[in-house]
Amino acid sequence: MKIYNTLTRQKEDFEPISGKKVNMYACGITVSGEAHIGHAYQALIYDIIRKFLNKVGYDVTYARNYTDVDDKIIAKSKETGIPADRYAAMMIKKIDEQMARFEVGEPDIWLKATENIDNIIDFTQKLIDGGHAYATPDGSVYYSVESFGGYGCLSNRKIDDMLDGVRIENDESKNSPLDFALWKAAKEGEIYWDSPWGKGRPGWHIECSAMNRVAFGEQIDIHGGGRDLIFPHHENEIAQSEALTGKRFVKYWIHNGLIKVNGQKMSKSLGNSLLLADILDKYSNDAVKFALLSTSYRNDINITDALFPEAEKQVGAFYKTIFDAETSGILQDETENTDVDKLFNDAMGDDFNTALALSHLFGLFKQVKAYLSAKDGKALSLVKKIKNAYSLLGLFKQPAAEYLKLHAVKEEAPAEVVALAEKMQAARAVKDYATADALRAEISQMGYTVRNTPNGYELDKKN
Template sequence: MQIYNTLTRQKEAFVPLEAGRIRMYVCGMTVYDYCHLGHARMLVAFDVIARWLRASGYQLTYVRNITDVDDKILVRARDNGEPIADLTERMIDAMHEDERQLGVLPPDREPRATAHISDIIAMIETLIERDYAYHADNGDVFYRVRRFERYGALNNRNPDDMRSGARVDIDEAKEDPLDFVLWKRARPEEESWSSPWGEGRPGWHIECSAMSTCCLGDTFDIHGGGPDLSFPHHENEIAQSEAATGQKYVNTWMHAGALRVDNEKMSKSLGNFFTVRDVLKAHDPEVVRYLLVASHYRSAINYAPETLKDARRSLERFYNALADVEIIEGEVSDEFAERFTRAMNDDFNTPEALAVMFELVREINRHRENAAHAGALAHELVRLGNLLGLLERSPETFLKGASSGINDEEIARQIEARNAARRNKDFAEADRIRDALAEQGIILKDSREGTTWVSENR
């Protein structure tokens, strides 16, 4: 298995620290708001990676943290006039709901920063003892960046050319502008914890160092996250963790690619900012997941109406191939599984893996007259799709309208409204409803028994 390592900037043969076992940590959500599409990109990418590592026979321990204390959380809770715990619990529940919708399996462990305050304090104390950190005059504790000789290696940066990446403004109490905060002195009426440096709360970067090493040990196999975390967050994690433990922190660093909307960076100021739940109100979750899986995890993804249409058409090709075929186990050529495995073992090359699945579709369509063979090919297609978190529904369920972005209940309501309009001889309204459904791919069929519907793509 070859994995691209951000630290070395090349693909490497992956060899776990312990034979047959992999320990992986991925930076999760800061739970002050609903998950957006960029979060979905990261969540799905590492879900596919976790699925494949397990399918490859590894015993995987997958840890993805929750940041439940942070400047943004404090500001949002204050603005909402609600306790911090109420805000974070609500957002965590919403995050889990979004994950389930997208077919993202839960991690093995999901530590929260507030449950590791004692571990965070202990790590900061060690850094102070080793002269990598200092208690400043303003009450904060800072990390001495220039004390760590390998700082900047992950991002190939020279400290002299850097700007501070802390989430707060540069503090005059710092010895060096590059230094970043480990512990923040509490402001009046802020959530805080007791520490040797007074009441306060942890900085963002130290939280992940403490949680990851507590859950996985001083050194572990894989650390992942979104594209914006490589600097400064992961750079700071390396500096903190290795200074505190004296051990190499992580063997392989992985970063998901960015998500863009209509080829623009997603931004509230540009009006192209979408939460996962808003997107899923209008689009089938599997269509969204397919869009996120179809690109290599390190590549940028463009989210736009045409890319969603392409994703829907691709899924329809799969489900149409499975329709009217009895999916049964049977003998098929090993070629498909072997090529799929080679693709996934080449740095989780999902585009190439999907290409193998499309070849299976062509084989199913060629052998439809041979029910047993077509059924065995269909079984293999479903098995491979499931490894990517796809094709987990029946063809009938998907093709009957899920791919149109409108659910069965809404279609039924529209049909009843049309029937009511026809009874009232409001034929213009009845035609309007029919045409509106047709625009979404739903074709109505009237008969003596009533009105039924099909997807135009079936």
């Protein structure tokens, strides 16, 4: 098993700290809104990594957190008038439902910042006692970056370069502009907890260090997150945890690529944020997973308008072959000897290469088709093996007939038919029913019927 380690910038043989036991933590969602496709992708990746490690004989304990108090949540609370803790609880419930709908496995341990305030305060106090943090007169606590020699090891930056890059902020009470907040003094009207430094709430970075310590102790095998978290979040986690224990915090740091939409960074401010619920309304879980996993996890994924429809078409073709095999009436022949599991495990064992694993499907289904046209019962055996191996990625778990019924990909109508349908919609909109009826007849002559739906219209090919 090989894993690319961000810390060493190379692929390494995977050797957990203690035998086959693997402790794994992935940074979770800040619950300031519903789940978008980036959240879903990250949750999917670490769920698959956990499942695969379990499959090949490791004993994984997987923890994930919810950041349920932060500036964005407080801003949402002010905007909606819902208290911050209730707003966060509402979002967590929604996100849990959406992830369950996407069939992403739950971690073994769920952690929430607001349920670990005492642990965070304890961690922070110990950092102050050890000379790695300091309280300011307003009741905040900052981590002293220059007190930790290893700062910058993960993101490969030097403190002097980082200092050159930051504006000197005179209005802050921090000793150095690189220092980051462990505890934030509460402003008027904000949610707060009591602490030795006054009313306040935890900073973001300390949450993950403190919750790792609660879940796993001083060291863990794998820590994951999006690549955008390497700096400063994960750099700061290392600084906090290693300053406290003097031990290496994480053996393997792994980072997934980011989601782009039509080549642009996905963000709420750009208005191109894709909500998971909206995507799942349109496409099957199989198609969305196939699309996301067709890129290896370390690379960015570019979501174009064609990505999910193309994936749906491809997955539909695979399901059709499964359906044909399962309804062929040919007797199953067990002598089929393709080692699908080995193909799959070899791909995934090389830094979880889902892209390679999925690319094998094309050859495998081609083989199934060849068996089918020779009326060879090996088709059924091979289909069984494919379904078995690829269920780990969430694929081919639905009965084929059901999938094909629900997600049959319609052939798109020719452009001239679509143009007539658009004109017809325009005529209907101004209640010009005579023109609309004439257009409907014209469309019918071209072999299509127009069906009105709550979202507009659909063009069905006449049989």
